Amino acid sequence: MGFMSSFRENLGGWIRKIFKKKRARIGLYGPPNAGKTTLANRILKDWSTGDAIGTVSPIPHETRRAMRREGLVINANGSSIELDIVDTPGMATKIDFKEFMAFGLSETESKKRAKEATEGVIEAIKWLDDLDGVLLVMDSTEDPYTQVNVTVIGNMEARKLPLLIVANKMDLPNASPSRISAAFPQHSIVPISALEGSNIDDLYQAIATHFG
Template sequence: MSVIRSLKMNFAVWIKWIFGKKRARIGIYGPPNAGKTTLANRIVKDWSGMEVGGISNIPHETRRAMRTDGVVINANGSSVELDIVDTPGMATKIDFREFMAYGLEEEEAKRRAKEATEGVIEAIKWLEDLDGVLLVMDSTEDPYTQVNVTVVGNMEARKLPLLIVANKMDLPKASPSRIKAAFPQHPLVSVSALEGSNIDELYAAIARHFG
């Protein structure tokens, strides 16, 4: 191959990358403790070296939406630039006693419950400004919950592209097939956000569905 031809091909690839790259604002949704922030941290750190926020075993640790702009994912020859919004855990009811069960004092528990409730309202408002959703579910849990059904129904009503992430596939009781059976109408990728298992398949799916 001549040098000139090689330069032309490289230039063509560069032009395709620059003008073929799309930008999408993606929200990461799901019930409390499904691993949303762990996944957001994994994606952002893999592609930008940063992190989104802290994680905890206490439900509703993320009580405000956290946005990271300009995260570029390259997979399967496609490139997509994401503005990633990590949202608070979706819940139909937030009881301050949930927090007290983890050792928090009543006053602190009530404050957190109030913030978590406000966070859910904020997460719902964000749906108006998104191009797609990563819906994270704990694959060790029963997917047929009121929260999951409500969230999926809300996304479908808004006609938002939806990719289900069956998280925690590394745990013994994990069953991504149960989630697929519950919501067969949507694409699904099983991962371990904590360990990074199958994460490349998720990136390929993100580029495919949102790119």
């Protein structure tokens, strides 16, 4: 009886492991205007109701609070994973209210936004304690070897968080995903255009493989 009870218990656990749906809470991180919210909106459009998670704007730090959507099931080449997506504010080492005034905002509004953006960075860092992995979105038209990118990657490596780099904006003529690969060769990189959807299926497959 003891053997049979043990066998049934082990068999039940084995079956549960096979049929248990993979689930991961993934954060979208990166510098301001790298395309995090555009990518989050693209993922929602492809795998959910299509409702946007946030507003996209040329003004930096448009996203100043973390936005979360749960239960997105991504299927890619036979792999399936259920994601909770967290779109985080743009990471920055310094936020100056004059950045916002350059876009025509008043001094009062600019100072308010700068304060909110600073609080958003702190919130994004705190979210790292509750994540299973990170999509680090970089603008492939810019130099990837910045203090922000190096600091963010170092922080995630120290936490041993699974990390997938998304080289965004490959639709632009001066895009160079290879520069990102050269700067951070220790991490997997997928070049995409979140705006146009180029290479997005490769990203979904990488997500299913990397975080599953």
